[in-house]
Amino acid sequence: MNLRRTAAIGRKELIQIRRDPRSLLIAVVLPLIQILLLGYGARLDADHIPVYILDQEGSQNSQALLKGFQASPYFDVVKVARNYPELVRAIDADRCKLGIVIPWDFSERLGDGRPVSVQALLDGTDNNSAQLAEGYATAVVDSYANRIQLDWFSRHGLSQQATVPVSVDYRTWFNEDLESKNFIIPGTVALVMALMGALLSSLTIAREWERGTMEQLIASPVTPLEIMIGKLAPYLIIGLLDAISCAAFAVGWFGVPFRGGLGAFFFTTTLFLIVILGIGYMISVATRSQLGASQYALLVTLMPTAMLSGFAFPIDQMPVAIRVVSYVVYSRYYVSALKRIFLGGAGINDLIPEIIAMAIYAAVIAFFATRAFRKQIE
Amino acid sequence: MLNRVWRMIIKEFVQLKRDRYARFVLIVPPILQMLIYGYAATFEVNHVKIAVIDYDHSQESRDLLSRFTFTGRFEAAKILNNERELKSLIGESDIPLALKIGPGFAEALRKGETAHLQVIVDGSNSNTALIAVGYVNQIANQFSQDYARNRLNQVMPAMVANVPQIDLAPRPWYNPDLNSQWFFVPGVIGSITLILVVNITAFAIVREREIGTLEQIMVTPIRPFELILGKTIPFFLVGLADVVLVAVVGTLWFQVPFLGNPLVLLLGVTLFLLSTLGVGLLISTLCSTQQQAFASGFFFLNPAFILSGFAFPITSMPRAMQMLTYLNPLRYFLVILRGTFLKGVGLNVLWPQMTALAALTFVLLVVSVARFRKSID
Amino acid sequence: MDPKPSIVVDNLVKRFGKFVAVNRVSFQIRSGEIFGLLGPNGSGKSTTIRMLCGLLTPTSGSATVVGFDIARQAEEVRRHIGYMSQKFSLYDDLTAVENLEFFGGLYGVTGDALTKGIAWALGMSGLAGNEQALTREFSGGWKQRLALGCAVLHRPRVLFLDEPTAGVDPLSRRQFWDLIHQMSREGITILVTTHYMDEAEYCNRLALIESGRIVEMGTPGEIKRLAIHGNLLLIEAAPLGDALAAVKRAPGVTDASVFGAALHVVVGDQQSERELPAFLAARGIRVDRIEPIAPSLEDAFVSLTGEKPAGDADS
Structure with missing residues (x-):
């Protein structure tokens, strides 16, 4: 590899980027818009779950339980339903996620010690929200039950x-308030960077083919590896700037804690960018058509990063075969590194497995990309 | 007019037939994605690995701990001897939860004092943590109730039957086992379709503009409306074929029930496809180069996919963000998909979504045609 | 002029923001005429043709094509015209026949007319036998003739050709112009833009266009006569630069410029022409050759605009 030739290509690329301030602006602003949208939108916290309550008894006791739901920050009692069909319709039409039915013999059964069941009709389509809602509803009912019992014991x-x-004392580490934003937002940085990287690199190559300047480059003594490194290095810098601004936004705007080392962040981000830029490069070299490049780039960035990286869906809950597939998804290592840096306070030493995996990935991609390039010329 | 539109359609299909990449992209990846993501998308919390520290070594502590592993929700992966080991466990391994029972647990219980179960949670994955905490609460509460009754039974057996008891009886509708796949398979169908259709349509017109054939078409007597139609119908048919393919594979493979009326779903699919075509066409008419179309497509699809209610409930979003999702066709389609698959509801429930999609389609197509007229200049 | 001209352009103006691309252009073209718009790149010839095809809306002024107003009756206009751009806009991934079928279909050519038209177009373009080959495999000349075939399949009355021979080899260019003349004989009106001087000579009439304005209009012969006031002399001399400077100061010389390795000099009167060799010799310039020549369009163009047309390396 000849450093001077590589640097010449890099310099040319930088000049082109500088001459095109609109693209540069897009390259910096778009990721921020994405982070902003995803930061606000990608949340799993179930608060203000809409609830309908059907109080068939309407006694002081049932009202007390109802108040428990009204007081809970997790529920929004949308309406006290008049009858059962109204409740059913509300769930069908998605007006509420939970319907609480307090039976007509609620007080009577409480009085003579027969077990009372308060029914919770859950919209189970979204099983996750349903589960969270069930957990919170159980807590409301349990605390009511405890009060009633303690009352009963003292009266007797x-x-x-x-x-x-037994009381349960919780100590939560890393994400003390169990806020989903702290869990999701570090992953969205990876998601945005994956899109950004693939986009930047596939566009620069497509442009070169279209203008016919690629033939010019090939005709010069520059080797495929030099072309690749020279072309991608400037975008690595842009990508790093993007990553820094995304992370700054995550911390400064959304209040996600950043406990790890800055060095670890830069190092893993650089590795990830090399991998993703290389993938974008390989795709655009191999397909040569912009439609094809865009199809494949979407195929290997958006969905895999969202689904298989541990960004939101826990990898350890997936079937073994899918877990195996997830090892091929490069973002998995970056997402894991980001979460551990942001929340877990990890430094470079703690991230050796992720770093090794991404380094291997980068090498493999570089190998295939240069090979695809050679084949394409022939 | 029909002849001109017909010619456009035939041309598109001949081009598609010649394009090996496109044919591959339209068939193989959607099926593979359906199968992989159908499994990957899961928020279920099962077999959560826990570490256990029992300083008490009593009958009571063992009883409580055994209740955790009994359900299948938890799996005792590690027995620790002291708390120091925790430091290197939580956050460093795949064990997100540790239970600690301090010395004197049984003694406190026997004295009628409150005994403490300490739970150390790795909050990094807040969702798993929250659901696990819910399970812990249920188990501990059940233990508490049982213990209290037992205690009372020993003192005054006669009174036991009179202690008030309330429990919550959850009845999950539509998805009684709270099976993650039932929720996500329809979502994956919608997402795959959205990404595929928007991306190919985004290039539809801008590509012809770049190679110059658009100009050549524009000097023929064809009207802008006919051109858009000729460009839309083939992609609509391709999209329809893909939805059917993915839906059939997904439903059969993952055994997701389909309770609704297929015609209602078909209407929803049609409206959804038209609205995504509208998005693609709008991108295609707004952009003057394929590069711009490429970038715009990317930057529409990411938020459209994430902020659709696919995984992150729209009700959890801030108000302003919820308003934004009204512009997202996938949002409505997911409600229609889940409604017809799992709930078996019909138009009487789904009409707002259908209307919204139709309105969105109308606006997008009108704007595209208008933009298109202008963009010739 | 012709009582029923095929194209009438009246004070046509096109502005892009502050830039005036076409500035009050007017001309008329008779049926069956080959009319050339000659000018350098960016002079406004493509913009003019694109307005006439209905691809651009004029800022002001008006034009009719076969009697239809281009602004108000764009659709009627489109029915009767054929258009071919320098990009030869064909679908690379369709075969020759499929391209013809497609564009024929858009013009509403069907059935027998389509079959015959395709056979004719294939014969004309020399693609018979290759009709099932993909267009991307064709050479520039073939693509050009196929594009022409697509543009005239519906038998238009007017044919617009925007730089139709860009990037095509000389032999194909000749063949192409033979086809154009054949169509003109069949009564098709042809408006062609070019910056090739030799091609402009093939036109019946020409308009020289520069910076959006028509500088001169007429037959190639007329334009040359109008432009050159006097006799055109070719002078080979050394050193060339000194010779040019000297010639410009010589009495009776109205214009002088360098053409290749020689000078083209316009001299107003016989007297000055005879004295020129002596005038140069007196200034230490060696004259190798001096002889009268017939003016070319290029001479006329340079004389009229004071500059050489773009892309003259080929001409």
């Missing part, structure tokens, strides 16, 4: 019984 002179035998 059994105050020595009037304690809750």
Whole structure:
């Protein structure tokens, strides 16, 4: 490899980028818009779950339970339904996710110690929200039940019984308030960078083919590897700028903690960018048509990063075969590194497996990209 | 007029037939994606690995701990001897949860005092953590209830039957086992279609503009409307074929029930395809080069996919963001898909979504045609 | 002029923002005439042709094509015209026949007319036998003739050709002009833009266009006569630069410029022409050859605009 030739290509690329301030602006502003949208939109916290309540009894007791739901920050009691069909329609039409039915013999059963079941009709289509809603609803009912019981014990002179035998104390590490933004946003940085990288690199190559300047480059003594490195290096710098601004936004705007080392962040981001720029480069060299490049670039960036990287869906809950597939998804390593840097406070030493995986990936991609390039010329 | 549109359609299909890449992209990846992502998209929380520290070594502590592994929700992966080991475990391994029972647990219980179960949670994945915490609460609460009844039974057996008891009986509708795949398979169908259709249509017109054939077509007596139609119908048919392909594979493979009326779904599919074609055409008429179309497509699709309610509930978004999702065709289609697949509801419930899609389609197509007229200049 | 001209252009103006691309252009073209718009790149010839085809809306002024107003009756206009751009806009991934069928279909040519038209176009373009080959495999000349075939399949009354021979080898260019003349004989009106001087000679009439304005109009012969006031002399002399400077100061010389390795000099009167060799010799310039020549269009163009047309390396 000849450094001077590589640098010459890089310099040319930088000049072209500088001459085209609109593209540069897009390259810097678009990722921020994406982070902003995804940061606000990609959340899993189930608060303000819409609830309909059907109180068949309408007693003081049932009202007390109802108040429990109204007081909970997790629920929005949209309406107290008049009858069962109204409740059913509301769930069908997606007006509420949870319907609580307090039976007509609620107080009577409480009084004589027969077990009472408060029904929770859940819209199970979104199983995750349903599960969270069920958890919160159980907590409301349990706390009501505890109060009733303690009350009952004291009224019957059994105050020595009037304690809750076991209480659970939680200590949450890394994401103390269990806010989904802290879990999701580091991953969105990876998602945006994957799109950005593939886009930048495939566009620069397509342009070169179209203007016929690629033939010119090939005719010169520059080797395929030099062309690739020279062309991609400037975009690596842009990509790093993007990543920094995305991360700054995540921390400054959305308040995601950043506990790890800056060095670890730069190092893993650089590695990831090399991989993704290389992939974009390989795609556009191999397809040569912009439509093809865009199809394949979408195919290997957006969905895999969103679905198989651990960005939102936990990899350890996937079937074994899919877990194996996820090892091929380059973003998996970056997402894992980002989460551990942001939340876990990891430094370079803690991220050796991720770093090795991405380094191997980068080497493999570089090999295939230069090979595809040679084949394309012949 | 029909003849001119017909010619456009035939031409598109001949081109498609010649394009090996395109044919491949339209058939193989959608099926593969359906199968892989159908499995990958899961928020289920099962067999969560837990670490256990039991300083008490009592009957009671063992009883409580065994309840955790009994359900299948949790799996005791590690027995620790002291807390120091925790530091290198939580956050460093795949164990997100540790239970700690301090010395004197059983003694406190027997004295009628409140005993404490300490839970250390790795909050990095807040979703898994929250659901796991929910399970922990349920188990601990059940243990508490049982213990209290037992305790009372020993003192005054006669009173036990009179202690008030309330529990929540969850009845998940449409998806009684809360199976993640039932929720996500329809979502994957919609997402794959959106990405595919928007991307190919985004190039439809801009590509002809770049090679110059658009100009050649424009000097013929064809009207802008006919041209758009001739460009849209082939992609509509391709999109329709792809939806059917992906939906059939997804439904059969993952055994997702289809309770609704196929005709209602077909109407929804049609409206959704038209609106995505509208998005693609708009991109195609707004952009003057394929590069711009490429970039615009990318930057529409990412938020459209993530902010559709596919995985992240729209109700969890801030108000302003919820308003933005009204512009997203996938948002409506997902409701239609899940409604027809899982809920079996019909037009009486889904009409708002259908109307929204139709309105979106109308606006997008009108703007595209108008933009297209202008862009000739 | 012709009582029923095929194309009438009246004070046509096209502005792009502040830039005036076409500035009050007027001309008329008779049926069956080959009319050339000659000018350098960016002079406004393509913009003019694109307005006449209905691809651009004029800022002001009007024009009719076969009696239809280009602004108000664009659709009627399109029915009767054929257009071919320098890009030879064909579908690379369609065969010759499929391209013909497609464009024929857009013009509403069907059935027998289409079959015959395709056979004719294939014969004309020399593609018979290759009709099932993909267009991307054709050479420039073949693509050009196929594009022409696509543009005239519906038997238009007017044919617009925008730089139709760009990037085509000389032999193909000759063949192409033979086809154009044949069509003109069949009564098709042809408006062609070019910056090739030799091609402009093939036109019946020409308009020289520069910076959006028509500088001169007439038959090639007329233009040459109008442009050159006097006799045109070819002078081979050394050193050339000194010779040019000297000639420009010589009495009776109205214009002088370098053409290749020689000078083209316009001299107003016989007297000055005879004295020129002595005038140069007196200034230490060696004259190798001096003889009267017939003016070419290029001479006329340079004389009229003071500059050489773009792309003159080929001409």
